[in-house]
Amino acid sequence: MNKLPEKTIGRLSEYRRTLLICLAKGKTHIFSHELANLHHITAVQVRRDIMLIGYSTTLKKGYDVKALIDVIAQIIDTDEGLNAAVIGAGNLGRAIITYFNGKRTKLRIAASFDVDTEKANRVIAGVKCYPMTDLNKIVKELNIRIGIITVPPEDAVSVAENLVNSGIKGILNYTSTPLSVPQNVYLEEYDMITSLEKVAYFVKQKK
Amino acid sequence: MNKLPEKTIGRLSEYRRTLLICLAKGKTHIFSHELANLHHITAVQVRRDIMLIGYSTTLKKGYDVKALIDVIAQIIDTDEGLNAAVIGAGNLGRAIITYFNGKRTKLRIAASFDVDTEKANRVIAGVKCYPMTDLNKIVKELNIRIGIITVPPEDAVSVAENLVNSGIKGILNYTSTPLSVPQNVYLEEYDMITSLEKVAYFVKQKK
DNA sequence: TATTTAATGTGAAAATATTAACAATGTTCA
DNA sequence: TGAACATTGTTAATATTTTCACATTAAATA
Structure with missing residues (x-):
């Protein structure tokens, strides 16, 4: 299972989200074309992704929801x-x-940080908020491996540096500031404006 | 300029973000490899994207920041x-x-909506919030073309239906509920958990 | 001015990603 | 039971995206 395409990883995560909903509803099996419709892709694509992760079924009643969730978990989770x-x-x-x-068992948001001393040392949205100055210490103490950056754009670069220095292995950047990190840190950036502008472009095209 | 690849559209939006920052800093020209580094892609890719939109420069001092912003605006904005x-x-x-x-001149968030009557009819984060029951009326009155859905997952489907019925042309869905819309409406879905799980997967791989 | 350097623009090749086509095989129902 | 059907798994074809390679040419330098 060493070399899955990046796109497939994204879709597996999305499939799992849907499968978990199915499970909660008591649906035990799902066809490739059902998954496909829910995700606005083709059934072949679903079948290929599932082939790539090595799951298969002899049944013609679709995939076993629970089993498929488990296989995807083996790929994504530790x-x-x-x-x-x-x-x-x-x-x-x-x-x-x-x-x-609480949406995922193998991924936890274990802490938050803020420069605002009003917020620091309080519990915010169910997670303890630490002062920014303790970042390095707490990241190590709590064994935090992924940083999600949601500070104002002008602070993003220094936060990223601190995270890298603290030994973080992955960064998800939600600020509008492009970051740059060492090779051994995985960086994913997302800008809402780009999503919105993509929608705007296609709305314009459809006219 | 009729058939730009979808990937290119996304990158153009990102380039513009960076270019606007350059402009604000007083930087008048930028090399393809500078843009490339900032976006973690190759210089060839930048040049090809820029070629595709029909901009070019005879200078060897890089692209004219202001001119490039204008060309990108012509593609994305109306x-x-x-x-x-x-x-x-x-x-x-x-x-x-x-x-x-206020980040973009040709895209405005003109209204927000909430079921909570406490919030309705107040100004929230600088934008007026209307009661959910007025959605259809206000969308038409204010000529709103794009809906950004940030309600709880269980309400997403009905909100999307209402938006479509109100004549909206594009939807950006931030809930974890997969939606389904008619052909003539452009739908973009984004789930933070998928981004986070992608980071988790690659962190796992790097070990 | 002549030479070197460094940048863009782009056709063609390579790499990725998606889709078509269909064999194999459970499942359903007459 | 057996024919008709529906679904998976997968190879091959197609489409899309990225990269290579290099011609061209402005800018810098000797």
């Missing part, structure tokens, strides 16, 4: 789980913590 | 601009409004 931290406890940071809380 | 609305004035909705506010 046995011990991973700790993440949200840096910046503003609206976006709080939204992420609230949204995420 | 002359009149587009109005968007945020549906759901919780943490995420407020974060988006605050983050977005």
